[in-house]
Amino acid sequence: xxxxxxxxxxxxxxxxxxxxxxxxxxxxxxxxxxxxxxxxxxxxxxxxxxxxxxxxxxxxxxxxxxxxxxxxxxxxxxxxxxxxxxxxxxxxxxxxxxxxxxxxxxxxxxxxxxxxxxxxxxxxxxxxxxxxxxxxxxxxxxxxxxxxxxxxxxxxxxxxxxxxxxxxxxxxxxxxxxxxxxxxxxxxxxxxxxxxxxxxxxxxxxxxxxxxxxxxxxxxxxxxxxxxxxxxxxxxxxxxxxxxxxxxxxxxxxxxxxxxxxxxxxxxxxxxxxxxxxxxxxxxxxxxxxxxxxxxxxxxxxxxxxxxxxxxxxxxxxxxxxxxxxxxxxxxxxxxxxxxxxxxxxxxxxxxxxxxx
Amino acid sequence: xxxxxxxxxxxxxxxxxxxxxxxxxxxxxxxxxxxxxxxxxxxxxxxxxxxxxxxxxxxxxxxxxxxxxxxxxxxxxxxxxxxxxxxxxxxxxxxxxxxxxxxxxxxxxxxxxxxxxxxxxxxxxxxxxxxxxxxxxxxxxxxxxxxxxxxxxxxxxxxxxxxxxxxxxxxxxxxxxxxxxxxxxxxxxxxxxxxxxxxxxxxxxxxxxxxxxxxxxxxxxxxxxxxxxxxxxxxxxxxxxxxxxxxxxxxxxxxxxxxxxxxxxxxxxxxxxx
Amino acid sequence: xxxxxxxxxxxxxxxxxxxxxxxxxxxxxxxxxxxxxxxxxxxxxxxxxxxxxxxxxxxxxxxxxxxxxxxxxxxxxxxxxxxxxxxxxxxxxxxxxxxxxxxxxxxxxxxxxxxxxxxxxxxxxxxxxxxxxxxxxxxxxxxxxxxxxxxxxxxxxxxxxxxxxxxxxxxxxxxxxxxxxxxxxxxxxxxxxxxxxxxxxxxxxxxxxxxxxxxxxxxxxxxxxxxxxxxxxxxxxxxxxxxxxxxxxxxxxxxxxxxxxxxxxx
Numbered sequence: 001x002x003x004x005x006x007x008x009x010x011x012x013x014x015x016x017x018x019x020x021x022x023x024x025x026x027x028x029x030x031x032x033x034x035x036x037x038x039x040x041x042x043x044x045x046x047x048x049x050x051x052x053x054x055x056x057x058x059x060x061x062x063x064x065x066x067x068x069x070x071x072x073x074x075x076x077x078x079x080x081x082x083x084x085x086x087x088x089x090x091x092x093x094x095x096x097x098x099x100x101x102x103x104x105x106x107x108x109x110x111x112x113x114x115x116x117x118x119x120x121x122x123x124x125x126x127x128x129x130x131x132x133x134x135x136x137x138x139x140x141x142x143x144x145x146x147x148x149x150x151x152x153x154x155x156x157x158x159x160x161x162x163x164x165x166x167x168x169x170x171x172x173x174x175x176x177x178x179x180x181x182x183x184x185x186x187x188x189x190x191x192x193x194x195x196x197x198x199x200x201x202x203x204x205x206x207x208x209x210x211x212x213x214x215x216x217x218x219x220x221x222x223x224x225x226x227x228x229x230x231x232x233x234x235x236x237x238x239x240x241x242x243x244x245x246x247x248x249x250x251x252x253x254x255x256x257x258x259x260x261x262x263x264x265x266x267x268x269x270x271x272x273x274x275x276x277x278x279x280x281x282x283x284x285x286x287x288x289x290x291x292x293x294x295x296x297x298x299x300x301x302x303x304x305x306x307x308x309x310x311x312x313x314x315x316x317x318x319x320x321x322x323x324x325x326x327x328x329x330x331x332x333x334x335x336x337x338x339x340x341x342x343x344x345x346x347x348x349x350x351x352x353x354x355x356x357x
Numbered sequence: 358x359x360x361x362x363x364x365x366x367x368x369x370x371x372x373x374x375x376x377x378x379x380x381x382x383x384x385x386x387x388x389x390x391x392x393x394x395x396x397x398x399x400x401x402x403x404x405x406x407x408x409x410x411x412x413x414x415x416x417x418x419x420x421x422x423x424x425x426x427x428x429x430x431x432x433x434x435x436x437x438x439x440x441x442x443x444x445x446x447x448x449x450x451x452x453x454x455x456x457x458x459x460x461x462x463x464x465x466x467x468x469x470x471x472x473x474x475x476x477x478x479x480x481x482x483x484x485x486x487x488x489x490x491x492x493x494x495x496x497x498x499x500x501x502x503x504x505x506x507x508x509x510x511x512x513x514x515x516x517x518x519x520x521x522x523x524x525x526x527x528x529x530x531x532x533x534x535x536x537x538x539x540x541x542x543x544x545x546x547x548x549x550x551x552x553x554x555x556x557x558x559x560x561x562x563x564x565x566x567x568x569x570x571x572x573x574x575x576x577x578x579x580x581x582x583x584x585x586x587x588x589x590x591x592x593x594x595x596x597x598x599x600x601x602x603x604x605x606x607x608x609x610x611x612x613x614x615x616x617x618x619x620x621x622x623x624x625x626x627x628x629x630x631x
Numbered sequence: 632x633x634x635x636x637x638x639x640x641x642x643x644x645x646x647x648x649x650x651x652x653x654x655x656x657x658x659x660x661x662x663x664x665x666x667x668x669x670x671x672x673x674x675x676x677x678x679x680x681x682x683x684x685x686x687x688x689x690x691x692x693x694x695x696x697x698x699x700x701x702x703x704x705x706x707x708x709x710x711x712x713x714x715x716x717x718x719x720x721x722x723x724x725x726x727x728x729x730x731x732x733x734x735x736x737x738x739x740x741x742x743x744x745x746x747x748x749x750x751x752x753x754x755x756x757x758x759x760x761x762x763x764x765x766x767x768x769x770x771x772x773x774x775x776x777x778x779x780x781x782x783x784x785x786x787x788x789x790x791x792x793x794x795x796x797x798x799x800x801x802x803x804x805x806x807x808x809x810x811x812x813x814x815x816x817x818x819x820x821x822x823x824x825x826x827x828x829x830x831x832x833x834x835x836x837x838x839x840x841x842x843x844x845x846x847x848x849x850x851x852x853x854x855x856x857x858x859x860x861x862x863x864x865x866x867x868x869x870x871x872x873x874x875x876x877x878x879x880x881x882x883x884x885x886x887x888x889x890x891x892x893x894x895x896x897x
Contacts, residue, residue: 004815007822008704015700022693025686038843043853044860048685063843064687066853071591072837079749081759082841168491174572176592215494215576219855220469227669229473229493242858246667298857339394339594346593350585351410353577371713371773378770379732382739382747436646439639448882449643455874456650457827459657459867460851466859467653470660470668477656505649509827513820514779518786520816551782559737559778559824566740583740590742603743610738614731 036061037277040073040084042264047297054284060277077102077269084271085278091126091263092177094133095336103132104268110279113286120325121263121303126333133265134282137300139237140323140331141178141260148249149231158186158255161232162209170212171221171233176342176349177334178260179206179216182234185257192335196344203348210355225250236262238300241321245299252320254327261331263303383607389600394593402601411585411602418581419609421496422564425503429560430553432504433511440512441519450516454509461506465573468502469493472574494576502574503567511556518552519545554617562610582606654871661864668864678865685862688850692866694761695830695847702768703825709769710776710821715810717777718784730781733774744771745838752839759841767839768829775828776821783817784810 039046043066051062065084067073070093076082078100089097097103108114114122114134121135143155153163161170172179181191183202193199214230222239224230226246235243240252266285268278284290291307301321302308308316316322323331337345393399405411440449456464470476472492479489492498522545530540566583577584582602589599635643657668661679665672682688713733720726736744748770752763787810795805811818833848840849851863 004811004818007819008708011700011704015697015704018693018697022690022697025690025693042856043850044857048687065840065843065845066850067837068849068853068855069591071594075591075746076749076838076841079753081749081753081757171576174577215578217572217576219858220466220573222858223466223469223668224473226667227470227473227475229469229475238857246665246670343394343593343595346588346595347410350580350588354410354413354580356578367712368716370709371716374709374713374770374773375729375732377751378748378773379735381751382744383735385747385750386739386743432646435639435642439635439643442635442639443643445882448879451823451878451882452647452875453650454823454827455871455878456654458830458874459654459871460848460863461831462833462848462851462855463657463859463863463867464653466668467656471652471656475669505653508646508650510775510824513824514782514817517779517816517820518782521783521786551785555778555782558734559775562734562738566738568740586740587742590746596746599743603739606738606740607735610734611731614727614734 035059035274035277036063037085037274037281038063038065038083039281040065040067040077040082040087040269042066042088043068045088045264045298047294050285050290050294050297053290054281058277058280058284060274060280062281074100074102077271080271082271083273084269085274086266086272086281087269088136088264088266089133091124091265092334092336094265094267095126097267097269098127098132099336102270104270104272104275105131106134106268106282107279110276111283111286113283116286116288116291116304116306118303118305120328124263124333125335126263127265133267134286135303136264136266136285137238137295137298138261138263138303139301140254141181141234141236141262142240142252142254143232144225144235144240144243144250144252145232146225146228146230146247146249147251149228155232155253156256158182158257160255161212161234162205163212166212166232168212168214169231170209171214171224171230171235172216173221173234173236174216174218176345178234179349179352180345181260181334182206185255185259188257191258191260191332192337194337194341199344199348203352206352207355210352210357213356216353216356222246237321241299241301244320254323254330256330258330258332261328261333263333264300386600386603386607389596390604392597394595394597399597402597405598406601406605411582414580414582414585415605415609417579418565418583421500421503421567421579421581422561424500425507425564425567426557426561428500428504429507429511430556433508433556434515434553436508437512437515437519440516446516446520450513453512457506457509461569465502465570468498468505468574472498493574494578496575496579499570499575499579502570503564506570507560507564510559514552514555514559515549516552518549522548558614558617561613565609566606654867657864658868658871661861661868663861666861667858668861678861679869681860681862682866682869688862688866691845691847691850692870694844698761698765698768698846699826699829702765702772702829703822705765705769706772706825707776707818707822710773710825711780711814711818713773714777714780714784714814714817715806717781730777733777735774736771737774737778741832741834742838745835748835749838759839760844763839763841764836764844764846767835768832771832771835772825772828775824776818779821779824780814780817783814787813 037060039062051064055062070090073087073089074093074097077084077087117135121138122130127133145155151165153160153165180199180202183206184191184193184198187202187205189198189202221233221235222242225233225243237252243250244252266282268275272278285294286304288304288306288310291302291304292310295302295307295311390402391398393401440446443449472478474489478492482490526544527540530544535543566586567581568583568587571577571579571581571584586599586602589595660668660671662674663671664675717726717729720729748767752759757763791809792805795809831848833852836846837849851859854860
């Protein structure tokens with residue numbers, strides 16, 4: 001009995017001491033303000049210095065929380081019990097959140113810096129007139145490959161992935177929309193197709209790809225490509241940028257048949273308590289100098305035209321990061337297909353994965 | 358002894374826990390399992406479960422859970438046994454648990470590096486003059502990492518069972534001329550069976566619903582019920598189907614518990630004999 | 632006590648090597664100036680410096696440890712009481728049912744536990760944050776504690792209790808002096824595995840946290856998309872070294888104090 005009680009007391013003492021330290025640390029960073037906003041974003045998806053700068057300039061404290069998937073984020077906001085002032089959904093999730101009435105309309109008079117955004121990225125079908133969202137980063141879906149590990153194969157088209165010489169060498173991303181979409185794209189169908197025949201045809205074609213598939217994984221693809229563990233991967237431009245930063249051998253292309261154009265955006269969810277502060281934060285992020293600094297930190301592609309002038313010209317002129325207009329024409333934004341179609345895509349994708357090996 | 362005398366207030370916290378954190382979630386899961394993706398009442402989730410896809414997943418899950426449990430036990434039992442024989446056994450036992458306190462995702466990333474084509478294992482293999490081996494994204498890597506994760510959970514209960522084994526039994530067995538193997542089979546194993554059973558429960562049951570490493574380490578070449586549930590809940594947003602699979606997992610678990618419970622009484626009888 | 636011969640020693644060394652291999656790998660790359668867990672470029676301390684500059688990260692680490700310690704303590708207490716309740720149940724059927732109910736949280740995937748706890752908390756009006764995370768961690772660790780303690784209880788020689796009662800001990804005395812000391816190893820095992828559950832959990836915490844409260848797991852998983860930084864490796868290395876020092880230090884201190892009051896333990 002005695003050792004049990006002694007241990008319990010020891011744990012309590014240590015725990016409360018730590019609580020004291022936490023309290024002390026949080027006191028130090030609060031710097032006397034009561035005004036605060038809560039930002040809910042992907043992990044490590046903003047420059048911490050930008051947050052600090054914002055706090056210094058406005059006196060608004062930023063509480064930062066993170067999520068790892070669009071769906072998880074929406075689930076939390078839908079259920080309530082939180083007070084996030086800002087969150088960062090991808091474009092298809094915005095439509096879903098609009099449908100569920102989870103977003104607050106933006107007050108454009110509080111966002112004068114919105115003029116810095118390239119008009120090409122405004123007023124997009126998923127959010128007409130940017131009533132609810134402002135674009136944060138954007139990019140494409142394509143093929144990352146490492147020529148030093150290959151025997152001269154080149155990549156221009158999705159069909160190149162079916163090349164028999166790539167047996168067990170292709171890594172796919174673990175996401176139904178992307179993989180099924182690639183199948184549809186390679187047949188020159190829309191990646192928003194809901195036509196059962198088209199989808200079936202795409203799945204039949206994808207079934208032929210299985211001998212080439214080395215693995216279907218998530219974000220770890222970056223590590224695998226950088227390690228030269230894999231030679232070819234279906235991936236997003238943002239992750240491709242990460243790969244190219246760490247391993248110069250890697251290259252990235254967007255196939256000629258077309259592909260997906262994605263956006264991460266900032267929105268103000270229904271749970272917001274400090275709507276004014278949230279607008280101030282968004283406007284701050286849209287400032288050219290801040291956007292440039294943040295883009296440099298994250299390494300993704302910014303839609304902020306004014307920021308481009310402040311950035312390293314070498315990056316801005318790199319077509320892999322900043323594709324020209326002609327290339328953008330081939331890209332298609334995901335539309336919300338409704339839960340039912342999403343279910344069909346996922347059922348098919350599950351069967352595809354079960355056919356691997 | 359009249360056990361009923363021992364049933365005062367202290368059951369209360371545990372029963373409250375069961376009510377709020379076990380019964381309530383089951384009711385919720387059961388309730389959700391009758392709705393389809395659009396929120397309409399339906400039986401189809403239960404019908405769909407018996408389609409080939411989910412039956413194959415069920416068989417897969419059981420097969421891998423069995424493999425994982427088997428190898429975990431195979432490695433954990435001797436480890437626990439040898440640790441009881443070391444000088445600082447409590448310390449060594451703690452050192453078995455410490456690695457499990459480092460974040461699992463990080464360790465999984467480390468395994469991706471270690472098992473990779475350019476990782477230390479392949480460096481060793483090529484140094485011996487063999488060809489590079491594809492270790493990642495295979496059944497082997499999956500079972501290996503799963504065993505790695507579960508080992509402390511198996512070692513602890515077995516260690517506890519072995520540690521309080523009365524040494525006089527062993528001496529008696531030795532005096533009676535039993536060989537090492539016979540002593541183990543007739544004396545040590547039966548007396549530690551309860552510990553082993555605990556270990557098997559805390560390995561086999563969660564192994565049925567493993568999901569993260571099916572993707573990271575097996576590259577989705579192994580798919581289990583856990584993977585399917587995760588996908589239904591998070592990606593497809595089909596809570597109905599996800600809940601239905603969970604209902605079946607719970608049923609499977611009840612069956613497993615029934616099967617091990619009958620033996621438990623045997624274990625108890627054995628106790629009485631001594 | 633028989634001394635270990637060479638074979639078992641090699642076996643143990645091998646098992647421990649495997650157990651610690653990924654951790655050494657992580658620590659090795661925490662010194663990489665290259666910024667990724669591959670291609671070691673040159674030695675640097677910069678990732679360690681980054682850990683101490685990031686107060687937010689430090690708060691998260693401390694919160695993680697506090698939650699782990701407190702939730703393990705709570706779940707060990709309730710779990711011990713639960714194991715005793717199950718042990719003293721007269722009805723065999725009832726016992727088996729409760730034991731099966733006990734294991735439901737072990738078999739349920741984390742997403743389901745997280746989602747249903749979130750629904751439960753919002754229904755009850757519990758504010759999401761420290762309290763909801765603490766309660767959830769305690770809740771999902773209870774079953775493992777029960778499973779660790781039960782075999783010890785069933786192993787216990789009932790004649791021990793009977794003898795004590797015959798000698799005039801009260802039930803409270805029996806509990807304090809006979810039962811608890813006997814099941815103590817099970818209680819400690821349960822506590823340590825509860826710590827493991829708590830430190831490792833991502834999905835449940837993700838769902839039930841809120842209001843700026845975060846744990847290390849949530850932080851690391853959310854970093855996956857943009858790549859986990861080596862700061863996290865450095866942080867894990869620091870935590871690992873501190874833990875090892877604490878464990879070894881604690882062991883030898885408690886060992887010494889025990890020898891001075893020898894006889895208590897055995």
